Amino acid sequence: RKEVEQDPGPFNVPEGATVAFNCTYSNSASQSFFWYRQDCRKEPKLLMSVYSSGNEDGRFTAQLNRASQYISLLIRDSKLSDSATYLCVVNEGSSASKIIFGSGTRLSIRP
């Protein structure tokens, strides 16, 4: 079983739709969680950290469910510019060597 698993997609949704991705992790001791976005042929960029209480940044909402060991990302009112690959990142321990990246979920927004 992979340590961090994501549905690779692609998710193909119309502009204005709401879309949600989940990411599961295997280590229950994992300490911190993030979503990054990566545009084609570009570097990953931090989208948001994921806190236990959930957090929202504009159209984006991230949630953590420790009991079921998954994090989620919800995008409301999707824009064409949201088309990208979304990477789930989990820090399993106190060392930075324990940062695990998911393989990413590809999202394509159509007009």
Next chain:
Amino acid sequence: DVKVTQSSRYLVKRTGEKVFLECVQDMDHENMFWYRQDPGLGLRLIYFSYDVKMKEKGDIPEGYSVSREKKERFSLILESASTNQTSMYLCASSFHTSGNSYEQYFGPGTRLTVT
């Protein structure tokens, strides 16, 4: 704005050559990382450094070494390049927060081809 720069965007080397990839960050971050990214495999950690002259192996250190002589600069060295090291190499840096939360900032990447 955090800036992480990498010495080359594209590099073509021959099998057996020694290859140096350089990364520089301007935000006084303690931590620096080298990853490679391959289709279907995601980002895999090669090495990271938590201070000058300090390093720790990641998941795939074989065939690579690193050097961190100054806080802002982290170099990845391929001692003898092989074709299976053809990949996208990404450098990142981060602060070390008290909550062990590493928000990483990435450079633009170096696409290395070994022929």
